[in-house]
Amino acid sequence: MLQSQSNWKFTYKQNIDDHVEFPNLSLSPLTERLLSQRGITSTDEAKSFLNPEIDDLLSPAQLSDIEKAAERVKLAIDQGESILVFGDYDADGVSSTTVMVEALRELGAICEYYIPNRFTEGYGPNEAAFRQAHEEGFQIIITVDTGIAAVQEADIAKQLGIDLIITDHHEVQEKLPDAFAIIHPKCSENYSFKELAGVGVAFKFAEYLLGYFPNDLLDLVAIGTIADLVPLKAENRILAYHGLKAISKSKRPGIQALRKQCNIEGAFTEEDIGFLVGPRINAVGRLQDAYPAVELLLTNDVEEAEEIAQFIQQLNQERQKIVADITNEAEAIVQSDHSGNNDCVIVVAKEGWNEGVLGIVASKLVRTYQRPAIVLSINKDKGHAKGSARSIDAFDLFSNCMQIKETFIHFGGHAQAAGMSLNEENIEMLRQRLNQLAGEQLSVNDYKQLLNVDSSIDISELNVDLVKEIAKLSPFGMGNPKPLFHIKASPKELRQIGSQLNHLKISFQSDQSQLDSIGFGMGTLFSTIAPQSEIDAVGELQINEWNGKKKVQLLLKDLAIEEWQLFDYRGSKHLQKQLVSAFDYETSLVINSQSNSAENVLSEIYHSSYQELSLEGLKNKQIKDLILLDLPTELDQLSNVLSIVKPERIYACYHVNDGQYFSSLPIREDFKWFYAMLLKRKQFELNRDIPKLTRHKGWKEEKIKFIIKVFYELEFVKMDNGIIIPNPNPSKKDLTESLTYQNKINQSEIEAKLYYSNYNELKNWISHQLDKDSSTKEEVSYGL
Structure with missing residues (x-):
């Protein structure tokens, strides 16, 4: 058994009756189901989702106060008034600032921008900045990606005679600022989509001011929309979809310089924005003033862009180190x-x-x-x-x-x-x-993190064309997460990879089909997975290309194993290495025989021999891991333990030195021949006659001694100083009445079931014992 790290919600099971077919789109049933799960119920909706159109965007005119704000801006341009764009220091704020500045400059406005310093001013508008703007002669302040909570600052602006236009998307608080105009989807009753990013709102205002749809600003919209993690649905999906196309073709020097620093080849993806471009832009405002990030996006000078991008790259590397140091300190505080x-x-x-x-x-x-x-x-x-x-x-x-x-x-x-x-x-x-x-x-x-699983699939269903078709549902992000798939299969290969062995690679096998998977940061799970276990895995499908060959790969998000696991280390000479970090010491039990073979193995875990264990005591223990270092002397000993403990993982670590299974049991004719020989010769001297008999009959010495010991226990013979003589008046007894004979048969059976059996045979036998009802068993102490 292996507990999942997350909660899995199988969404497709809840919506199994809601599956809609789209016969005119030539889609696979899997892709149709994925569209259905996203609330798409008609062919027209599916077409719009797969091919988002600019024409489907809402009109900016539906935003409250936008006309009032636009008229004020145009009046300022006509009268030569100065406009200050007040932005924010994250990727959404930087891209919003750039959008608004470019639009205003295109209209001929006298325009500058201001981004507060995170460390000295904090987030959002502040009184000092507004007073400084007034002293510098600005008559209008337009906020982008900020301002909806600036109640006090709006009053300051009014006192100073500054017309404050707020464009924002953050949550609206109890009181709205008393601004000249507020352009905010959540403050606009007629604007049906409420989840635009800050750059989306700024873009809408820019479009309204310019009087046409500014395609040349879409590259900037892609950055803010994706980096700010707003839901990528409806308008945001359209903007992100076309924004990625725009940024992929962008000739903007700043974008080209970022592409070079991030080693992005070909078309930009949402992952490129989210994990490469966005963090670098954010790094500037995290460590200092965010002005270089805005200048990078505004500049038309290639050399300047490359110089700024290199500077930002250095800041990002510094940011990564600072993050790592603070994270280590914070984790130490939590753990202590x-x-x-x-x-x-x-x-x-x-x-x-x-x-x-x-x-x-x-x-x-x-x-x-x-x-x-x-x-x-x-x-x-x-x-x-x-x-x-x-x-x-x-x-x-x-x-x-x-x-x-x-x-x-x-x-x-x-x-x-x-x-x-x-x-x-x-x-x-x-x-x-x-x-x-x-x-x-x-x-x-x-x-626990929630993983919404979109579909369970069989490995045989997967191919490169199917994964490419699923990719048409991109861009993925908030509100349109990348689909997660569930598979159930046994690993053909299981190993740790990476320089620190901190990643996990599993090759799953199902019939003739194989699927490679990789779990980054999941290397520690290696020791908790028995190679023969059937694994439930959840992950994202992707295409891995190596040496020109494309293969489907599963990017693992979580693993689970429903049944108990058997770790087969029988006969191993490397137990210490195999068992290290394999289990929780607080919920483990090591069982060894009276031979104390565990003296130097797992010494820090509580040991008990089969003879010492009490069933009643086991009932009160929570045992997740059972480590068997030796074979029991009776199968019932182990059977009774298993029926009560019912562990999640069992480690079979025992080995056999002098096995009984392959040393043949003498047949009754062997006993008869030896006894007849003894009656005829009257005596048998061990030291002298055993070597002769081994040459004559080809018997091993152990076999001869075993026969003699059985006869001695049954009182068929007497022994005196190494000389065996027949008992003249023996009682009639069966061979099975000899304890030595019984033990050999018993030990041979134990070895056959527990040691010489194959993996499946051993697991089936243990499973049968685990299924037994322990409630009717009496309390006993193990012994002979």
């Missing part, structure tokens, strides 16, 4: 905390941590501990703490934090991610209140 205060929600804080990377650290803590995490950097001089939070699917971070909003100085974000600042003295209160809320709302299973 035995108070239980972080059991439901992790809240860690330390002076000196870089505020810019705390969101990444929080994400890593969530993945490691499967709990919501808040990571704070303490500023002792101000008595404040500032940081970021990330959550699990089952815990809405935004709504829960809003219940304790008095704890914060500033707070904003989404259900799964948020930023905040608070007084240092409130950190413990934050920890207690959130842990209390999570404890009331969440069950044990809620803390």
Whole structure:
């Protein structure tokens, strides 16, 4: 048995009756089912999903206040007023800023941009920046990807005579800012799609201002939309789909320089944006002012673009090291905390941590501990703490934090991610209140990551063309996750790979079909999987190309094994190596015989011999791993243990030195011949006559001694100083009455079942014992 690390939700089983066919699209049944599961019920919907059209985008005019805002901007352009674009320092904010600046400059506006410093100003608009803008002569401030929570700052702008136009997409709080105009999907009753990214909202405003659809800005829209993890459905899907096409063809020097730094060849994918481009743009604002990132996207100078991209690459490498260091420190804090205060929600804080990377650290803590995490950097001089939070699917971070909003100085974000600042003295209160809320709302299973499994498939169904067809459902992301598939098969090959053996490679075999799979970071599972086990695996299908040959590959997300596992190490001379880290010492039991053969093996685990074990004592123990170092002297000894313990994993580690199975049992004619010979000769001298008999009959010495011992136990012979003489008046007894004879038969049977059997025979025998009902067994202590 191997417990999955995540909760698996088989969505296709819930919607099995909802499968819709699309006969005119020539799709495989699997792809049709995937479309059905995404709520697509007609051929027209399927066509639109597979081939998103720009014409299906909503009109920007449906956004509230957009006309009012546009008229004000055009008046400013006509009157030569100065406009300041106020952005944010992440990839969405940077791309939003670039979109708005380019659109305004194209219209001839006197335009500059401003992005607050994360460390000195924090997130969003602030009074000092607005007063500075007023002193510099700006009459209009347009926020992009920020501003919906800037209630106080909007009042400041009004006092200064600045017209504030807010374009944002973040969650709307209880009170809206008193701004000149607010362009926000969630504040627009007539705008049906509410989930645009910040760059999507800025793009809509740019389109309305320009009076045409600006295709040349779609490359920027792709960056913000994908990097900000908004749901890639409806409008976002259209923008991301065409944005990826645009960025793949983009001649923008900044994009070309990023492509070079990221080693991206061919068309951009959503993974390229999410894992390569986005993190590099984010790295700038995480470590310093985000201006270089905006300049990279705005510049028309190739040399300048390459220079900035190289600088950003260096910042990203520095960011990676900082993240690793802080993550190690945060994990050490969590692991050393035995108070239980972080059991439901992790809240860690330390002076000196870089505020810019705390969101990444929080994400890593969530993945490691499967709990919501808040990571704070303490500023002792101000008595404040500032940081970021990330959550699990089952815990809405935004709504829960809003219940304790008095704890914060500033707070904003989404259900799964948020930023905040608070007084240092409130950190413990934050920890207690959130842990209390999570404890009331969440069950044990809620803390496990949820994997929505789209389909169970047979390996024989898979081919490269099918995987290519499934890829037409891209771009994948939030709201349109990459499909996860479930397979059930036994491994043909199972091994650890990577320089540190931290990855797992499994080649599954089913009939004549084979499927390679790889699990990154799953190398530690190697020792928990018996090579012959049937494995349930969940993962993403992809195409692996090597030396020009394309093969289907499964990118593993999770593994499970439903049945108990047998690890067959019989006769092995390398037990220490094979068993290292293979089990949990607290729930393990090692059984050895009275020979103490386990003296130097697994000495740190509690050992017990078959003779010492009590069935009643076993009933009260939780045993997950049973390690058998020696054969029992009776099959019932092991059978009774198995029927009570019922372990998840059994390690058969015993070996046989002087086996009885292959040493033949003398037949009755052998006994008759020897006894007749003894009656005729009257005596048999062991030292002198055994060598003669071995030459005469071809018998082994052990066989002769065995016959003599059986006769002695049955009192057919007497023994005196190595001389055997027949008993003149023996009682009539059967050979089976000899204990030596019984033991040999018994030991031969034990070896046959437990040692010389093949893997399947041994597993079947053990399974039969595990299925026995132990409730009727009496309490006994094992012994002869």
